[in-house]
Amino acid sequence: MRRNNHALPRRIAVAASAVLVLVASACGGTTRDDTTEEDGAAAEEEPAEEETDESESGEDEAAAGGEIPEGLTVTFLPKQVNNPYFDIAAAGGESAVGEFAGEFDQVGPSDATASSQVSYINTLTQQGIDAIVTSANDPNAICPALEEARDAGANIVTYDSDTDPGCRDVFINQASPDGIARVQLEMAAELADGEGEIAILSATANATNQNAWIALMEEMLAEPEFEGLELVATVYGDDDDQKSFQEAQGLMQSYPDLEVIIAPTTVGIAAAARYIDGSEYKGDVGVTGLGTPNQMREFVHNGTVEQFALWNPEDLGYLAAWAAAALAAGQMTGASGDTFTAGELGEYEVDEDGVVLLGPPTVFDSSNVDDFDF
Numbered sequence: 001m002r003r004n005n006h007a008l009p010r011r012i013a014v015a016a017s018a019v020l021v022l023v024a025s026a027c028g029g030t031t032r033d034d035t036t037e038e039d040g041a042a043a044e045e046e047p048a049e050e051e052t053d054e055s056e057s058g059e060d061e062a063a064a065g066g067e068i069p070e071g072l073t074v075t076f077l078p079k080q081v082n083n084p085y086f087d088i089a090a091a092g093g094e095s096a097v098g099e100f101a102g103e104f105d106q107v108g109p110s111d112a113t114a115s116s117q118v119s120y121i122n123t124l125t126q127q128g129i130d131a132i133v134t135s136a137n138d139p140n141a142i143c144p145a146l147e148e149a150r151d152a153g154a155n156i157v158t159y160d161s162d163t164d165p166g167c168r169d170v171f172i173n174q175a176s177p178d179g180i181a182r183v184q185l186e187m188a189a190e191l192a193d194g195e196g197e198i199a200i201l202s203a204t205a206n207a208t209n210q211n212a213w214i215a216l217m218e219e220m221l222a223e224p225e226f227e228g229l230e231l232v233a234t235v236y237g238d239d240d241d242q243k244s245f246q247e248a249q250g251l252m253q254s255y256p257d258l259e260v261i262i263a264p265t266t267v268g269i270a271a272a273a274r275y276i277d278g279s280e281y282k283g284d285v286g287v288t289g290l291g292t293p294n295q296m297r298e299f300v301h302n303g304t305v306e307q308f309a310l311w312n313p314e315d316l317g318y319l320a321a322w323a324a325a326a327l328a329a330g331q332m333t334g335a336s337g338d339t340f341t342a343g344e345l346g347e348y349e350v351d352e353d354g355v356v357l358l359g360p361p362t363v364f365d366s367s368n369v370d371d372f373d374f
């Protein structure tokens with residue numbers, strides 16, 4: 001059942017990714033250079049892989065390395081559990097684990113904090129889980145606990161938000177940080193007509209992924225294409241809906257001339273859109289960033305949001321679970337150049353620092369937001 005649900009959005013997403021590349025170049029925006037070239041190639045390869053029978057590809061992989069043992073225990077530990085983004089990723093993980101006949105579970109805190117994640121890791125270590133797949137709330141704070149889990153035999157995969165590379169075997173990166181930063185600035189520049197004040201509404205202050213994207217956006221603001229934009233504030237909604245809503249409100253009080261709020265978080269962008277939608281700023285202040293189509297659809301249709309971006313979180317979870325299996329089966333160690341087969345997504349290669357790249361982000365707007373269901 002899940003497999004069917006899983007396959008459909010992926011096919012649509014692949015097609016839409018190709019559309020995005022075309023739209024981006026047709027608009028004459030800055031090319032997403034190195035990132036897009038690499039990502040574009042990955043996207044082109046995917047349709048071919050769609051034809052591959054998943055059980056057949058699993059067998060091929062098993063033949064190439066160690067057999068994936070039946071009953072492998074794979075537990076997802078996201079930043080937080082009450083976040084639709086991570087639920088979608090978990091559905092992808094569960095599909096993958098079902099395909100290799102393992103045992104899937106997801107545990108995690110309701111608040112996105114590293115200290116809560118540590119207790120979960122300790123419990124998983126005691127339980128002797130084969131693989132922990134986690135999105136880190138802090139690059140270093142969960143490392144000692146992960147180290148103990150590894151000593152106890154667990155394979156560690158990070159997805160979405162990495163730890164220090166020394167604390168895990170591989171990191172499944174949703175898209176290149178450069179590409180994620182750039183697409184958000186491009187959307188903001190378009191909304192602001194290239195000029196004016198912008199602010200960032202982030203998630204938690206220590207999140208590795210958020211901070212990497214913010215640092216890159218800050219750097220890119222010096223580029224000629226973005227030099228008319230002025231970043232006046234970065235605030236943190238902690239991936240909490242209410243706090244994010246209040247932070248959006250606070251931004252407008254402090255900076256009434258703000259042109260655009262960029263929220264690189266699915267929780268933040270939905271809350272900011274809801275605030276702007278119900279405020280006097282609707283129509284004057286743009287909201288963009290990273291969101292899920294299901295959460296953002298109404299705001300696109302009612303004119304609050306023109307464009308936002310995201311990768312397919314279900315694919316992210318699916319890929320992460322297959323990477324965990326490949327590690328546990330000894331098919332790879334996570335070294336640069338290692339390859340593994342991720343079920344129906346096909347073959348992936350481990351890049352430098354143990355990073356595996358999923359693919360390019362997709363831009364959503366009124367023309368395509370209804371084609372997606374996640």
Ligand code: RAM
Nearest residue numbers: 085203264265266267290
């Ligand atoms: C939120 C989380 C997550 C991020 C997405 C875009 O759900 O902060 O880490 O990748 O948004």
